[in-house]
Amino acid sequence: MSTKYIKAPMTIEDVMNLRIGDNVFITGILYTARDAAHKRLVELIDKGEPLPFDLEGSVIYYVGPTPAPPGKPIGSAGPTTSYRMDSYAPQLIEKGMRASIGKGERNKDVVDAMIKHKAVYFAALGGGAALIAQSIKKAEIIAFEDLGAEAIRRIEVVDFPCIVAQDCYGGNMYKEGIEKYKKIG
Numbered sequence: 001m002s003t004k005y006i007k008a009p010m011t012i013e014d015v016m017n018l019r020i021g022d023n024v025f026i027t028g029i030l031y032t033a034r035d036a037a038h039k040r041l042v043e044l045i046d047k048g049e050p051l052p053f054d055l056e057g058s059v060i061y062y063v064g065p066t067p068a069p070p071g072k073p074i075g076s077a078g079p080t081t082s083y084r085m086d087s088y089a090p091q092l093i094e095k096g097m098r099a100s101i102g103k104g105e106r107n108k109d110v111v112d113a114m115i116k117h118k119a120v121y122f123a124a125l126g127g128g129a130a131l132i133a134q135s136i137k138k139a140e141i142i143a144f145e146d147l148g149a150e151a152i153r154r155i156e157v158v159d160f161p162c163i164v165a166q167d168c169y170g171g172n173m174y175k176e177g178i179e180k181y182k183k184i185g
Contacts, residue, residue, distance in 0.1 A: 005159075009057030010098040012118045018164045020171035024122060025159040030061045030101070032153040034080050037144050038088035045091060052143030052152055056096035061124070062103075064149035065133070074139040074155065078129030079103040082121070086110050093119045101162055105174040114168050122162035123173070135160040 001021035006014050008028035018024065031053055033041065044051055062082055066075030082102030089100060090113035101122040106114075114121065124132060138156040145151050165173045 008059040008099075008157075009054075010059060010120075011057060012098070015098055015118045015120045015168050018120050018167055019169070020164050020167050020173040020176065022164040024162050024164060026059065026122075026162065027158050027160070028059075028156070030059045030155050030157055030160065031142075032061050032063050032065065032077075032139075032151075032155060033085075034062055034064050034150045035084040035088070036147050036150045037152050038085050038092070040144055042088045042091050045095060053154065054096075055092060058097050059099040059101065060092070060097060061101040061155070063101075065139070065153070066129075066149070068139070072133070074133050074136045074153075076129035077133045077136060079124040079126055079132075082106055089113065093117050101160075105172070106166055111166060111170065111172070114166065115170055118168045120164060120168055121166040123165035124160075124162045132160070 003023045005025050008026050008030055041051060062080040062085055063077050065077040068074050079102045081104045083104055086107045089110045093113040094117055099120045099122060101124050103123055103126045106121050135157050136155050137158055139153050141151045142154045143152040
């Protein structure tokens with residue numbers, strides 16, 4: 001385990017240098033999207049239509065932020081449970097998404113896509129929505145405004161805190177962490 005500072009968008013080399021348990025601080029551009037937006041993205045891909053942002057190297061944060069208070073770019077911005085995006089994520093990973101951020105374990109299809117196409121899954125601090133929002137410096141809706149909180153936003157972050165939960169080598173903090181805990185007890 002180590003602490004890493006990375007830039008988004010990410011490269012394959014960035015992904016390959018990460019292992020489960022690494023503490024990561026991301027600076028750069030993230031996109032927000034939850035299941036309704038993912039469904040629309042996959043529909044656009046299936047139709048061969050352009051996407052509202054370039055998936056290559058992208059990092060998607062699974063969040064439906066609250067409205068921004070006066071003078072702030074965004075409201076509370078805590079992670080959404082990731083399994084809701086699992087049916088869509090493999091196709092986005094295949095098209096170049098390098099990372100996703102959420103909470104909870106990913107399914108086998110997502111893990112297989114992460115290994116094959118070199119992607120990583122970060123866990124963000126659940127319950128720390130106000131803290132996470134402090135690392136978001138700018139936010140703008142770029143697609144699907146009709147989805148409200150689930151619209152796709154382009155957000156600029158500085159030192160966005162997360163941890164590598166599942167890496168491109170099949171490492172799984174959820175499984176390995178439980179096994180380590182069992183050995184202690």
